Amino acid sequence: MVDKAAIARQFIEAIPHARALGLKLTSIGNGEAGITMPYSKELVGDPRTGVIHGGAVFAALDTCCGAAVMSHPSAPGGTATIDLRIDYMRAATPGQTITTQATCYHITRNVAFVRATAMDEDDGLPVATAAGSFTVEGL
């Protein structure tokens, strides 16, 4: 049997933009994935506060959701985002790593449904949550 987790990991780590953001896949399998994004001055959205731009958090969440879809036992291979909504609860604390966790909670032949959260080192309240749908494609 093909090891989907290994394929997904390889695929995620080969993405040029994932490398540019410094994304690290920490866990993957059975429709769940975890990805971390280290703090970087390049990703700051407001130089006065040093807070990471929402767009970078969006990119990390999108990647994490895609990884969750690919790791689902019923997913034949690749995926692409159809739509993704992010709610921003609060500003990420400057200097802290962002940790994202995504779950693919339902999958059909054509569409995968995913939700995800982004946390910093304070795990009391998420920085952002995401919900979206993704395509289901062959390898």
Next chain:
Amino acid sequence: MARTRPEPVQVVKQRRDAALNAIVDGVPYIRFLDIGFDRRGDELTGVLNFDQKLIGNPLLPALHGGVTAAFLEVTAVITLSWEFLLPKIESGELNASDIADYEKVRFPKTVDFTVDYLRSGLPRDAYARAFISRAGRRYASVRVEAWQDNHAKLFAQASGHFLMPQPTTDGK
């Protein structure tokens, strides 16, 4: 009484471009993605300059969905800030150096942002324009469209809500 003569075109352009550059240039993430803004009158077009590091699917290849989302969000925030600040820039209440020191200028905060991916983003430059559906004192609702070769064929669209910068509590 005679009307005051319009300002020379260079003066107007210089003032507006300096203000726009001051808003955009200070943000490291905008530089990281290499996004620029094209100004025609009060209308802004975001320009995402293509680079290999923006790729999300190396097999196709296609732009990363997160890059597309970030580009749309940056365009929304800058357009909103621009609309909010332009009257102050025109009246002389604010100038480019005020923007650079960041004491008087705050960005709107994103509350939520929803992106529809209509086509895969091709490995080339992309353009985006934001339309402010409603700008209230506290909240704003913005719609953004992005395209590449053909303006009629959008590759992504988004809509989101933003919290507008509030005056500081001492009333300034």
